[in-house]
Amino acid sequence: MESRSALVGALCLALLTGGCSFGGARKEANVSSVDVDAQRFVTQVVATYPHDPAAFTQGLELVDGNLWESTGEYGKSGVRQVDRSTGHTLRSGDTDPTWFGEGFTAIGDGLAIQLTWKAGQAVIWDLAGPTPVGAHTYEGQGWGLCRLDETTLVMSDGSETLTMRRLDDLSRVAGVRVLLDGKPLKYLNELECVDGTVWANVWLTDTIVAIDPSTGRVAGVVDASNLLTDRSSLGANDVLNGIAHDPDTGRFLLTGKRWPTLFEVVFVSAPDQPAR
Numbered sequence: 001m002e003s004r005s006a007l008v009g010a011l012c013l014a015l016l017t018g019g020c021s022f023g024g025a026r027k028e029a030n031v032s033s034v035d036v037d038a039q040r041f042v043t044q045v046v047a048t049y050p051h052d053p054a055a056f057t058q059g060l061e062l063v064d065g066n067l068w069e070s071t072g073e074y075g076k077s078g079v080r081q082v083d084r085s086t087g088h089t090l091r092s093g094d095t096d097p098t099w100f101g102e103g104f105t106a107i108g109d110g111l112a113i114q115l116t117w118k119a120g121q122a123v124i125w126d127l128a129g130p131t132p133v134g135a136h137t138y139e140g141q142g143w144g145l146c147r148l149d150e151t152t153l154v155m156s157d158g159s160e161t162l163t164m165r166r167l168d169d170l171s172r173v174a175g176v177r178v179l180l181d182g183k184p185l186k187y188l189n190e191l192e193c194v195d196g197t198v199w200a201n202v203w204l205t206d207t208i209v210a211i212d213p214s215t216g217r218v219a220g221v222v223d224a225s226n227l228l229t230d231r232s233s234l235g236a237n238d239v240l241n242g243i244a245h246d247p248d249t250g251r252f253l254l255t256g257k258r259w260p261t262l263f264e265v266v267f268v269s270a271p272d273q274p275a276r
Contacts, residue, residue, distance in 0.1 A: 037181050038209070040270040041222045046251060047264040050087030055080075056257045059104030059145065059190055060242035063112070063127065067244065067253070070104035070114050077101030079114055079130050084253075087262065093130035095123060103145035103190055105153065107167055115142030115155070122170050136170035144191035146198065154198050154213055156191055160184040162198065162213060176216040180209065185218060192243040192252075199252075201241050208243065208254075223270065224254060227263050234258060 051057075058077075059070035067082045077100060080092035095101045100117035106127070107113055114123045118141055124134040144156040148164070152173065155163045164173040178185045178200075187203035197219075198211040206227070210220035224240055231238070237257060244253040246264075255262045 038218045039220045040272070041220055041267040042270050043222060043224045043227060043254070043263070043265040044268045045227070045263055045265055049084050049262040049264070051255050051259055051262040052082075052087055052089070053258050053260040057190075057242040057255055057259070058102045058257075059114070060244040060253060060255060061105060061112075061146075061192070062244050062246055062253070063106040065248070068104065068106070068112070068127070069242070070101050072101045072117070072257075074098065074100050077116075079104060079112070079125055079127075081127075081130070084262065091130065093125065093132065095132075096121075099123075102142045103156070105145045105147050105191075105193075107147060107153075113145060113153070113170070115145050117141055117143075138165070138170050138172075143189050143203075144200065146191040146193035148193045148196070148198070148213060154191055154193060156188040156200065158187055158189065158203065160186045160188065162188065162191075162200075162211065162216070164213070176213060178209075178211055178216045178218060180218040180221070185209065190241050190243055192245050194245045199243050199245070201243060203241075204237075204239055206240050208240075220267075222267050224265075227254060227265075228256065228259055228261060 056072045058072040061068050067084045069082050070079045071077055075097045077095035078093055081090045083090055099119040102115040102117050104114045110127050112125045112127055120137050122136040123132050126133045141157045143158050146154050148154050151167050153165045153167050155165055160178050161175050163175050166173055189201040189203040192199045198213050200209050206225035208222040208224055209218045211218055240256045242255040252265050253262055254265055
């Protein structure tokens with residue numbers, strides 16, 4: 001069953017988008033109609049690991065095989081390398097206590113960028129420390145961030161718009177409005193770029209969507225509500241947030257804000273998914 005599920009996940013990635021590049025300036029993209037409804041998927045758990053229940057997870061990413069996490073809240077924000085098997089922090093760095101940490105992505109050469117919610121500052125981290133070594137500025141709120149290609153980052157701000165930005169200075173290149181079955185999809189949060197597809201958590205839900213960044217069309221919707229069944233100890237904001245793709249296995253690591261568990265999963269077709 002697992003091999004079949006992994007195959008489904010791989011086919012999903014291959015079919016959702018054909019890949020794209022935003023190396024040069026482009027106009028706003030906006031799809032007014034959608035010919036094909038998004039495919040529906042559910043999560044199948046392959047393994048579980050401990051996760052720090054105090055971590056207000058804002059970003060999750062595997063960098064050269066090492067699991068990194070960015071955390072939020074004023075006075076508690078930072079980045080950390082985490083031992084996947086134990087959930088223990090191996091090394092960490094603190095963000096300016098007046099900034100609320102948000103999404104995180106590696107940009108190569110041992111560096112990574114962490115967004116902030118309202119400060120308009122993107123912290124550049126040297127992961128060897130980790131140590132802050134600089135910052136970029138941007139307008140508006142920062143939510144999620146991922147690396148689309150060699151020169152382009154994709155950023156969310158809680159709206160239905162994804163913004164493409166230059167990797168070297170975070171300047172804006174283009175924007176795309178995200179539509180699910182022809183309707184705007186707001187509250188896009190943590191992002192993970194995989195082979196030209198942008199996977200996004202939808203804030204305050206158990207939903208992850210697969211987005212074609214060249215058109216904004218949602219090609220796949222993942223229902224992850226089966227991951228954490230007992231949420232009696234969690235607060236209203238302690239929701240699914242954190243997507244890391246493992247290129248070695250094709251699987252995903254998922255967790256949430258203050259969740260006690262990190263889940264290794266594959267995405268499989270929903271039981272009621274119509275045949276195609």
